[in-house]
Amino acid sequence: MRELSLQLSLLDHQVSGRLELKDVDVDCLDLVNRYGPLSPSALAKRAGLHPATLTGILDRLERGGWVARERDPSDRRAVLVRALRERNAELLGLYAGMNASLEEICAGYGAAELEVVADFLHRTARAGRVATEELAGG
Template identity: 65%
Template sequence: MSAGARRRSTAAVKDALRELRNQLSLLNHQVSAQLALKDVDLDCLELIARHGPLSPSALARRAGLHPATMTGILDRLQKGGWIVRERDPEAADRRSVAVRAVRGRNAELFRLYAGMNTAMDELCAGYTEDELALIAGFLRRTTSAGHDATGALSGG
């Protein structure tokens, strides 16, 4: 592949990723609105569900948010019945709390994402296992690059 063709292909991948990010942002905005949550609340709920239970400070670091901002988000999520705050039995400080997602609420999220999940299943059915492994690897490395870039911007 020539250098020019390589640059064009790389630019096409970056452009497609930007379009994907925008579309997923729009989807998440619609899901947030259906659940009467802010977009950032949904983002934090996803982090808690995937990586929790987490301390509020660990969640703030993962989300790249100020701890005071995180307090408001957690208050809204707890009021909505999405999370619970529990004493962290493994913490040295007995006042420490851990935040975990309420499992019973998952059905609402699954219902709202069902159309996208079905579309992804159909899309993936058109690829071989090797192709899917390649795509998954690319997406993991892209996520890692995004994590690193976010950390560099937030000073962390």
């Protein structure tokens, strides 16, 4: 697991460098793409970041055309961060090599085996999320 984590971190670092972003910027963009639109405070909590740190990240992502900060239609005083999908192809293109490798790897397994692998990955991700929340204090 440590080797996988390390290799994925190194891949993410290469991707962020190509996009002229910081690694944490790409992490936050991924969170917005997966769970958004999110309020900045909800994003900060999910990312385990201080809200002031998140402001700089959102500024960079907004300048780069990756996200937009918009008024929440249900509460005009609140702001939501929304991913701008126009640049997703660029991001996906940088992960194309890894995605192709994963497809090739998965093709070597049967449906029942893939279910076990998927269950393991979901449970491991959940354990990581819990550990992160505990370290972040909340």
